[in-house]
Amino acid sequence: GAGVSQSPRYKVAKRGQDVALRCDPISGHVSLFWYQQALGQGPEFLTYFQNEAQLDKSGLPSDRFFAERPEGSVSTLKIQRTQQEDSAVYLCASSFRGQGLSGEKLFFGSGTQLSVL
Amino acid sequence: GQNIDQPTEMTATEGAIVQINCTYQTSGFNGLFWYQQHAGEAPTFLSYNVLDGLEEKGRFSSFLSRSKGYSYLLLKELQMKDSASYLCAVRPREPMNTGFQKLVFGTGTRLLVSP
8 A cells, every 4th residue: 555554443442352453564664663652642662673573672561562573564563451551542654674764754554543441 | 761842732823933842852863853643643754854954845844953952843824734743753873783763752742723
């Protein structure tokens, strides 16, 4: 597709339920980022992939959060045993290379709004 | 640590000029970005500054002073469609061996343009 695509657009989960959020980056983009955006806040970095390699997961808030990008394109963010504090918009972004060229911008998807009841 | 400050909310009138300020303290500096985000939508790129000075792009301009850790986004001839959140984001200098450059965002400034 022309842009970064995320699904589902909205997800309601009961506390304790596992969820999986999908991201389709722009074709050919090497770098993929996941961000978490709480209501009224800016995006907070979660994790980064370069192709299939997860190079940084320092932003993942707990071991309940897991991300993968097995073939270097589509990525999935999984949250196990969801808690109310996990409620947020989860944004995926991609860039062509994401390294070297400091001016390279990120292209964002519209996000998945997760509500944990 | 990383700290990026911008006002929470601003209001302006259609046709006016508004300046949104951003101050930052980060571990190294490798560029500053401004993104626009309409409610419920993806952030979209507006501007990029890595050297001091003013970058102009149509109705939008962005300024950077690295010595002061300061940037602003200037919006001219405001239109109703400019009502959105404006996100200031800094790219800190990453360790060389990671080979990537993430963005650190401020909380965003919500701009409301009224008729």
